[in-house]
Amino acid sequence: MSSAPVTGSSVPSDLEHIPVLLSEVIAALSPKEGSIYLDGTFGAGGYSAAVLEAAPCVVWAIDRDPEALKRGENLAERFPGRLNFVQGRFGDMAELLAARGLTGVDGVALDLGVSSMQIEDRARGFSFLRDGPLDMRMEKSGRSAADVVNTLSEKELADIIFIYGEERHARRVARAIVEARRERPxxxxxxxxxxxxxxxxxxxxxxxxxxxxxxALRIYVNDELGELERGLVGAEKLLRPGGILAVVSFHSLEDRIVKTFLKARSGSAIRPSRHTPASLSAAPATATFTPVSRRPITPSDEETHRNPRARSARLRVAARTTAPMLTALAGGLA
Ligand SMILES: C[S@@+](CC[C@H](N)C(=O)[O-])C[C@H]1O[C@@H](n2cnc3c(N)ncnc32)[C@H](O)[C@@H]1O
Structure with a gap:
């Protein structure tokens, strides 16, 4: 296993993505011979490469960004017949794999957000430090960030900036955007x-x-939180009993979704009190996940020193139980 970025692409090496919490994610997945893993956020392929190096197993890699998968071709050549790419959203993971004849996997890894290559490429429009088109679309289609700031109402913009950006001055920013776009979109x-x-x-x-x-705009344009909710349910559908879910998030909104999902699915959302009938306070037989650790795993000082982007990362890990999915929950977060 190596924590070095995957090389050999056309992106200069200083812009390549350094995988975050790599050894922790691989330790959680604990790749085994003959097993199948899903890397739902291929990016620069750091997780996929490490899983493939750790055991003679197979990886299915999803990314919604067509450029990420193009860059991954070198990696597929290094592991003939063991790395399969699917362009699409991890929120659709169960359907995407079912369409390829696969209904179960032994591990799912999600490393949320954008890669260093996406941020650093000014043409993608994610960076406020470099001039570029105001785009921010990971899959290069749909509504761009420019469309959003030029067309939404002041109230809608304020809500997006407040909720997804946790910006205290959201109203002022929204008002300034609406005033500025009157002069020049x-x-x-x-x-x-x-x-x-x-x-x-x-x-x-x-x-x-x-x-x-x-x-805030990036999260909204890419429906990142909706994707995360659908992705968690997709993992619940796809994982075989004992299969591992490992999710690395980078801000509190994402981490809260993962934490709430795992709490609900492990039965710990039910808080027994002395008035709760015994039949309700027992961990439900329907629990679909068992959390592997109570607290999220965070990067070491050494990692954050080496890679400041890891600073806010949190890894949550859970193991799939044998319980079938509850259809009532399958459509989204309960
Ligand atoms: C943080 S990077 C992953 C880096 C990767 N773990 C590595 O080691 O190179 C996130 C990647 O996930 C992709 N992505 C984000 N949301 C996605 C989604 N909903 N479906 C599929 N891919 C997504 C992005 O396009 C980006 O390439």
Missing amino acids: FSRTLHLADVIRAEVRRAQDGIDPATRTFQ
Whole structure:
């Protein structure tokens, strides 16, 4: 296993993605000979490569970004017949694999958010530091960030920026966006970043005031939280008994979704009190997951020093039980 970024692509090495919590994810999945793993967020292939190196197993890799999979071709050549690509969303993982004749896997890994290559490529429009088209679409289709800021109402924008960006000044930012677009519709990242910076002062921690609004727009444009909810349910469908789910999240909104899902599915959402009938307080036989650890796993100081992007990462791991999915829960988070 190696924590080095996968090389051999056309992206300069300093822009390549360093896998986060790699050894922890591989330890959780514990790859075994003949088993099948799903890497739902292929990116630069760091997790896939490490799983394939750890045991003679098979990996199915999903990414919604066509460029990520194109770059992965080198890796597939290194592991002939063992790495299969599917372009699509991990929220559709069960359907995507079923269409390829696969109904069960032994492990699912999700490493949420965007890769360093996506952020660093100014043409993708994720960065508030480099000028580029205000795009932010991971799969290069659908509604762009420019479409969103140019067409949504002030109230809708304020809600998105407040909820997904956790920006205290969301209303002010939304008002400034609506005023600015009357003069000139947004098409470039730096135009938007400048409008936000004129409105919100740099915080004492030095974080760029555009950070939170850009995060909010990215989450909204890519429906990242909806994808996460669907992906968790998809993993519940796909994982065989004993199969492992490992999810790395980067902000509290994502982590809360994973935590709530695992709590509900492991039966621990039911808080027994002395008034609760014994029949309800027992862990339900329908629990579909057992959490592997109570607390999320976080990166070591050494990792955050080497890769500051890992700073906010949290890994949650759970094992699939033998219980079948409850159809009532299968459509989304209960
Ligand atoms: C943080 S990177 C993953 C990095 C990877 N673990 C590695 O070691 O190289 C996230 C990747 O997931 C992809 N992605 C994000 N949301 C997705 C979704 N809902 N479905 C499929 N791919 C997604 C992004 O396009 C990006 O390439």
